[in-house]
Amino acid sequence: MSQRTLVLIKPDAVRRGLLGAVLSRFEAKGLSIVAMEHRTIDGEMADAHYVEHVERDFYPPLRAFVTSGPLVSLVLEGDEAITVVRNLTGATDGRQAAPGTIRGDYSLSNRENLVHASDSTESAEREMKLWFPSL
Numbered sequence: 467m468s469q470r471t472l473v474l475i476k477p478d479a480v481r482r483g484l485l486g487a488v489l490s491r492f493e494a495k496g497l498s499i500v501a502m503e504h505r506t507i508d509g510e511m512a513d514a515h516y517v518e519h520v521e522r523d524f525y526p527p528l529r530a531f532v533t534s535g536p537l538v539s540l541v542l543e544g545d546e547a548i549t550v551v552r553n554l555t556g557a558t559d560g561r562q563a564a565p566g567t568i569r570g571d572y573s574l575s576n577r578e579n580l581v582h583a584s585d586s587t588e589s590a591e592r593e594m595k596l597w598f599p600s601l
């Protein structure tokens with residue numbers, strides 16, 4: 467079943483010059499890029515995106531991090547895209563993520579973990595509306 471999912475390539479990836487490396491993983495897998503934008507978000511947008519985390523103790527530094535520089539938001543499309551992208555991304559904590567995954571290969575942090583990917587059809591719908599309202 468073809469699906470769409472929302473991905474963020476976070477400011478750490480952009481700063482480290484890993485944008486191409488991360489994008490190429492998704493392209494090589496066969497996913498299509500249906501929307502893509504390079505932008506720096508403010509705290510309000512961070513709060514809207516991470517609405518289920520705003521009360522967590524890890525949120526203030528996460529908010530500072532995700533607003534700290536440009537990121538790239540994109541919508542990817544393909545067969546079972548939500549699960550496929552989550553599997554390519556790997557576990558949240560880069561120190562635990564399996565080698566071969568994006569976080570497993572490039573991240574040593576549970577905050578600066580390079581990418582965000584929608585975790586369900588409901589969150590994909592909500593996040594795509596938030597980041598690409600005209601899609």
Ligand code: CMP
Binds near residue numbers: 524579581
């Ligand atoms: P993401 O997949 O974007 O979803 C929530 C984000 O919060 C997560 O990636 C990490 O960047 C961050 N995060 C989750 N858990 C922790 C934690 N325990 N400490 C710091 N950051 C976290």
